[in-house]
Amino acid sequence: MREIVLQTKKLTKSYxxxxxxxxxxxxVYKGDIYGLIGRNGAGKTTxxxxxxxxxxxxxxxxxxxxxxxMAADREKRRIGCLIESPAFFGNMTAYQNLRYYCYQxxxxxxxxxxxxxxxxxxxxxxxxxxKTFSLGMxxxxxxxxxxxxxxxxxxxDEPINGxxxxxxxxxxxxxxxxxxxxxxxxxxxxxxxxxxxxxxxRFMFIESGKVLKEVSKSELDLECSRCITIGTDDTAKxxxxxxxxxxxxxxxxxxxxxxxxxxxKVKPNIxxxxxxxxxxxxxxxxxxxxxxxxxxxxxxxEVKS
Amino acid sequence: MINIMKADLYRIIRTxxxxxxxxxxxxxxxxxxxxxxxxxxxxxxxxxxxxxxxLDIIQTGMNLVYYFLLIMPVFSTITAEFTxxxxxxxxxxxxxxxxxxxxKTLFALVYSLGCFLCANYLFYFINRAVNGSKYSSPLGxxxxxxxxxxxxxxxxxxxxxxxxxxxxxxxxxxxIVILSPLMYSFIMSMLFEFDSAKKLAEKMMKFEIxxxxxxxxxGCSHSYRINCYIVSAVITAVSxxxxxxxxxxxxx
Numbered sequence: 274m275r276e277i278v279l280q281t282k283k284l285t286k287s288y289x290x291x292x293x294x295x296x297x298x299x300x301v302y303k304g305d306i307y308g309l310i311g312r313n314g315a316g317k318t319t320x321x322x323x324x325x326x327x328x329x330x331x332x333x334x335x336x337x338x339x340x341x342x343m344a345a346d347r348e349k350r351r352i353g354c355l356i357e358s359p360a361f362f363g364n365m366t367a368y369q370n371l372r373y374y375c376y377q378x379x380x381x382x383x384x385x386x387x388x389x390x391x392x393x394x395x396x397x398x399x400x401x402x403x404k405t406f407s408l409g410m411x412x413x414x415x416x417x418x419x420x421x422x423x424x425x426x427x428x429x430d431e432p433i434n435g436x437x438x439x440x441x442x443x444x445x446x447x448x449x450x451x452x453x454x455x456x457x458x459x460x461x462x463x464x465x466x467x468x469x470x471x472x473x474x475r476f477m478f479i480e481s482g483k484v485l486k487e488v489s490k491s492e493l494d495l496e497c498s499r500c501i502t503i504g505t506d507d508t509a510k511x512x513x514x515x516x517x518x519x520x521x522x523x524x525x526x527x528x529x530x531x532x533x534x535x536x537x538k539v540k541p542n543i544x545x546x547x548x549x550x551x552x553x554x555x556x557x558x559x560x561x562x563x564x565x566x567x568x569x570x571x572x573x574x575e576v577k578s
Numbered sequence: 579m580i581n582i583m584k585a586d587l588y589r590i591i592r593t594x595x596x597x598x599x600x601x602x603x604x605x606x607x608x609x610x611x612x613x614x615x616x617x618x619x620x621x622x623x624x625x626x627x628x629x630x631x632x633l634d635i636i637q638t639g640m641n642l643v644y645y646f647l648l649i650m651p652v653f654s655t656i657t658a659e660f661t662x663x664x665x666x667x668x669x670x671x672x673x674x675x676x677x678x679x680x681x682k683t684l685f686a687l688v689y690s691l692g693c694f695l696c697a698n699y700l701f702y703f704i705n706r707a708v709n710g711s712k713y714s715s716p717l718g719x720x721x722x723x724x725x726x727x728x729x730x731x732x733x734x735x736x737x738x739x740x741x742x743x744x745x746x747x748x749x750x751x752x753x754i755v756i757l758s759p760l761m762y763s764f765i766m767s768m769l770f771e772f773d774s775a776k777k778l779a780e781k782m783m784k785f786e787i788x789x790x791x792x793x794x795x796x797g798c799s800h801s802y803r804i805n806c807y808i809v810s811a812v813i814t815a816v817s818x819x820x821x822x823x824x825x826x827x828x829x830x
Contacts, residue, residue, distance in 0.1 A: 325669075326670060327669055360662055373585050377581050399793060
């Protein structure tokens with residue numbers, strides 16, 4: 274069984290009458306690259322602020338490495354993060370800023386500074402003052418800060434913002450290296466679905482403070498891929514007919530009333546005819562398949578309706 | 579907590595405030611030493627600058643200049659974290675909100691008072707070396723006067739720390755701390771104009787910041803000294819407690 278490194282249970286944050294996060298449940302396993310997907314103001318940053326201790330929850334709780342309460346607070350040292358825009362002292366260089374945080378975190382080995390600067394391709398700018406940095410460089414320094422003391426979990430809030438296409442692809446590679454070479458668990462938020470899809474292996478969709486869905490990449494692929502959706506009240510009999518009469522094996526019983534066939538060669542009219550001929554009531558049958566964006570829009574639409 | 583303080587020391591010596599503090603402090607001290615006259619700032623406090631005391635003691639009576647100079651260490655230590663938004667880096671990785679408050683408060687107090695004492699002793703030793711014993715008192719006597727002022731400066735720095743955590747914004751913090759003693763003097767002088775408020779104005783005059791600093795250095799009654807220390811202790815305690823309570827409830 275995979276180790277859970279971070280779990281939230283009914284985590285809620287209210288500011289006066291408005292609720293920024295509403296009973297949010299999230300489970301992050303060791304080694305995950307976990308993508309938090311939501312529009313601006315959906316509650317992604319609030320979720321990150323809560324688990325990093327920047328703000329206190331109104332209700333609910335979270336566990337870090339299986340620990341809750343004060344014990345979880347002590348485990349926060351194992352988290353590295355970049356929340357909202359990267360912030361450093363403008364009058365100090367990249368190296369000096371990271372050295373300042375080395376002192377704060379009690380890191381004695383100064384070589385780590387050059388190591389992380391190299392990781393984010395900022396070695397050439399180590400002696401440049403932060404105030405002279407471009408937005409992309411600032412983002413990269415923020416990531417260097419987050420991984421400075423080799424944390425077990427890295428939380429990055431909108432790290433792609435402000436980066437050019439080459440910068441984004443380099444960052445994608447950095448995330449993979451952090452996950453594969455250093456065994457770090459990454460939690461990354463973004464409103465750019467395609468970018469998160471390219472790196473993450475698990476996703477959480479969030480809207481108006483509510484968690485819409487938590488899915489793995491394979492589940493998401495299934496949800497979004499082209500398929501024939503059959504609505505019936507006897508899924509057991511229907512699946513039996515699909516296998517025996519039509520030889521279809523690439524299908525999935527979604528719930529007690531829905532089956533999805535992913536085999537692209539299958540024709541809906543033949544499936545319909547065969548099921549009806551074998552006394553299976555077909556309430557609906559249609560072809561579906563959506564893009565990530567459409568899938569997200571559907572989720573948001575379901576909640577609003 | 580020690581790590582936070584070490585980090586702050588590493589950073590603070592790279593700030594403009596650090597350089598300005600020592601440049602102004604040295605300029606005031608050296609001008610005073612060269613002219614054999616006390617130099618600094620007065621705000622109409624009730625002090626006898628012609629008292630029969632040596633230059634170094636009268637100079638400590640002009641220590642109001644450190645009220646303004648000590649804004650810089652507090653600003654660099656606390657307000658800069660808010661204005662540059664770096665506070666979230668510290669709270670998410672190094673310490674909790676509560677510990678952040680204690681570490682910053684302790685560092686700002688120790689560092690500011692350290693600067694105050696160093697600058698004054700620097701003046702003392704340069705003055706003694708340049709002007710000799712004619713213008714300087716024995717070290718023990720000077721130290722007694724200087725440490726006699728320390729509770730007032732502890733209160734001043736504590737109040738600054740409270741205001742830094744309260745306002746968070748650099749402009750608001752600077753405006754309030756710079757204008758406060760001027761406003762106090764202005765209100766006091768206004769009250770002197772009204773016969774019915776004269777008693778209140780006289781009381782205010784007694785505890786006006788430059789009066790307290792000056793009198794504690796040049797000479798005052800035992801009861802006045804005790805009253806000054808009580809006022810300072812109350813300001814220190816209220817600032818620290820109120821600052822912590824407000825800070826704990828605030829969102830970062």
